[in-house]
Amino acid sequence: MSVKPVAHAHEGAKFLEEKAHYHFHDERLWDVRQKRDQEMHILPEWQELRQKASEIKEHTLANLPEYLEQFEKNAKANGIYVHWARDGEEHNRLVNEILQSHHAKSLIKSKSMITDECEMREYLEPQGITVTETDLGERIQQLDNQLPSHVVLPAVQKLTGDVAALFAKHYNTDPNDNDPHSLTEAQRQAARPIILNADAGMTGGNFLVAETGSFVVCTNEGNADLSANVTGLHIATLGIERIVPRMSDLGVFIRLLSRSALGSPITQYTTHFRKPKKNGEMHIILVDNGRSDRLAMDDFWSSLKCIRCGACMNTCPVYRRSGGQSYGAVYSGPIGAIIDPTFNKTKYSTLPFASTLNGSCTNVCPVKINIHEQIFKWRRVLVEEHEIPFVKKEIMKMAGRLLASPRLYRAAIKGTNVALSTMPRFILYNYLNPWGKHRELPHPVKQTFNSWYRQNRLKSAQKQSEKGGQVQ
Ligand code: SF4
Numbered sequence: 001m002s003v004k005p006v007a008h009a010h011e012g013a014k015f016l017e018e019k020a021h022y023h024f025h026d027e028r029l030w031d032v033r034q035k036r037d038q039e040m041h042i043l044p045e046w047q048e049l050r051q052k053a054s055e056i057k058e059h060t061l062a063n064l065p066e067y068l069e070q071f072e073k074n075a076k077a078n079g080i081y082v083h084w085a086r087d088g089e090e091h092n093r094l095v096n097e098i099l100q101s102h103h104a105k106s107l108i109k110s111k112s113m114i115t116d117e118c119e120m121r122e123y124l125e126p127q128g129i130t131v132t133e134t135d136l137g138e139r140i141q142q143l144d145n146q147l148p149s150h151v152v153l154p155a156v157q158k159l160t161g162d163v164a165a166l167f168a169k170h171y172n173t174d175p176n177d178n179d180p181h182s183l184t185e186a187q188r189q190a191a192r193p194i195i196l197n198a199d200a201g202m203t204g205g206n207f208l209v210a211e212t213g214s215f216v217v218c219t220n221e222g223n224a225d226l227s228a229n230v231t232g233l234h235i236a237t238l239g240i241e242r243i244v245p246r247m248s249d250l251g252v253f254i255r256l257l258s259r260s261a262l263g264s265p266i267t268q269y270t271t272h273f274r275k276p277k278k279n280g281e282m283h284i285i286l287v288d289n290g291r292s293d294r295l296a297m298d299d300f301w302s303s304l305k306c307i308r309c310g311a312c313m314n315t316c317p318v319y320r321r322s323g324g325q326s327y328g329a330v331y332s333g334p335i336g337a338i339i340d341p342t343f344n345k346t347k348y349s350t351l352p353f354a355s356t357l358n359g360s361c362t363n364v365c366p367v368k369i370n371i372h373e374q375i376f377k378w379r380r381v382l383v384e385e386h387e388i389p390f391v392k393k394e395i396m397k398m399a400g401r402l403l404a405s406p407r408l409y410r411a412a413i414k415g416t417n418v419a420l421s422t423m424p425r426f427i428l429y430n431y432l433n434p435w436g437k438h439r440e441l442p443h444p445v446k447q448t449f450n451s452w453y454r455q456n457r458l459k460s461a462q463k464q465s466e467k468g469g470q471v472q
Helices: 008-017 019-042 046-062 064-077 088-101 113-117 120-127 136-143 160-171 180-196 223-229 247-262 291-295 301-305 311-315 317-322 333-343 360-364 371-384 390-404 406-422 449-456 458-467
Strands: 081-085 106-109 130-133 200-203 207-209 214-219 233-239 269-273 281-287
Touching (some): 008 019, 008 317, 019 311, 019 317, 046 064, 046 301, 088 233, 106 180, 120 130, 130 136, 136 160, 160 180, 214 233, 214 247, 223 269, 301 333, 311 317, 311 333, 333 360, 360 371, 390 406
Parallel strands (some): 106 200, 200 233, 233 281
């Protein structure tokens, strides 16, 4: 079956047309980014923490098999069942088997993007098992049949009016009541009976601790604690890269996570799970799903250091203006542009081009992933592997030749300046010029720096150089 590349630019343009949404999205995420900066300035040891976090992750990834085995041994000793899933399909089969063995028909789930990555809901629902998200944002996205839009704020692209309309459709509430408190209450009233009557609970997790065989889940709504404790059966699904060696390492990451994510000093609920509750059962599924392959990629392995704080998304001008849905993937924004092509190079071939490469994502990343450099490297890989359209490739080649030749470049600048000042407007501003759709083309300069230099400085510079002196 041929796979079509995600139409990111097209979807992004559609998002930009929804002016109210776009402005809200842009401002909301920029606000979060600024809060993150304030928190960073409060901590003098911020850069030290980033460095430490990066080193811990790199060390762990370099010794991944040992730490995973240590985790498995200790978790089993704590009474936890540990399972390994090579891919999404194996993960879903395991979950189904566990649920079937308990005759469980309803599963409540707390934020766990890895289950979206494995398409677990699509697998379980035809088997007669209902899956209900307990996180408010995730539930909104579930009701709207959409993937999460952001790793921390899953429904950040929606206005309260959108949520009111959605709840009116599903919960029969007043479509004109878009007060956030009423909406939250409507969700609480609708979700509580489902949660209280569920047969099994599922959570994701932020960190696995090898030393103790325990894992940690951070949420702001406490919904993971509901999913884990309401029923006797708790299934936790985590990617294998989530592991850290020691309990003492956690402090570094917990201090960075919420500050980077939302600009708040700490997540509201940081829950440590170490063993099943009395008369209960706890299962952990450790999922690979392409992570080992990524670990073997020289240029992209360090993306496995990601702690999913979303800071790179909040700061990215392209993400803020195109919205998470335009990426057509479970992971959006700058980190998505690196991770997604490792799942499918053709489908996600457009995403590494959804970046200005300004490096802001790299600057804010708490674990020091060189995000913009990896995005750039993906572009090269995709071109080499013929994953970008022929026309785009040829245009890039021409641009490369132009920029590599000063003579050609100067002639082109001259030609462009003449065109900009003499051509009729409709020739410059038409559908072939997407740049001009949202902005005016720059005014031609009267004189380029190069010609000014030749006119005013070149001769004296040459004389100085002949005398062996310095050019002032
Ligand atoms: S890549 Fe860095 S900034 Fe982006 S989500 Fe991951 S940890 Fe956060």
